[in-house]
Amino acid sequence: MVYNSAAELCEGFGYPPVHVKFTIEIIDKRLGPVKAEAEIAIKPVKAKGYLEVLVEELESEHIFADENGSIYGSFGIDQSIQIYDEVLTTIPFEEIMGNENWKETVEESITADKLKEQLGKSLNDYQFSDLSGKYKFRKRCKITELQFID
Secondary structure: OOOOOHHHHHHHOOOOOEEEEEEEEEOOOOOOOEEEEEEEEEEEEOOOOEEEEEEEEEEEOOEEEOOOOOOOOOOOEEEOOEEEEEEEEEEEHHHOOOOOOHHHHHHHOOOHHHHHHHHHHHHHHOOEEOOOOOOEEOOOEEEEEEEEEO
C-alpha cells in the first residue's frame, strides 16, 4: 500500500512491533553481562509529521552490586533497568508518503546495528538509583550482542 497523505498514513499505518533481546555490558568491575529484552514500536505522530521509532518497553534482568564502603567508592545498585516510551529516532512522513518501498525505509531504521547504537544511547542516559534511593547516577553501557525474537 502506498500512503499519499499524512492523514492516510496516520489512519492506516500498521507495522508490527519488533522484539529484541540483547546483552548489556555495564562499565563497572562489580558487574558481569546483563541480559535484557525490548519491544520497539513504529508509530505515526500526525502533529509532528513523522514516524517515531520508540522503545515501548525495555527491561533487564535484576542487577546487584554492593556499595564499596568508601566515600569515594561506587554506589550500590539493586534494580532492573526499565525504560518505557522513549523515542529512539524519527522518520519524516516525506520519506514514507508516495513511496511503494516504505517498508524498506522503516526497516533501515531498525537494523541490528542501528538498534544497538540507539539503545546504547538510551542506556547511557539511564539513571540508576543508589541503594538508599537518595542519589541518581549514570553508568556507561554498551550493547555487546542483539538478536531479533518473534
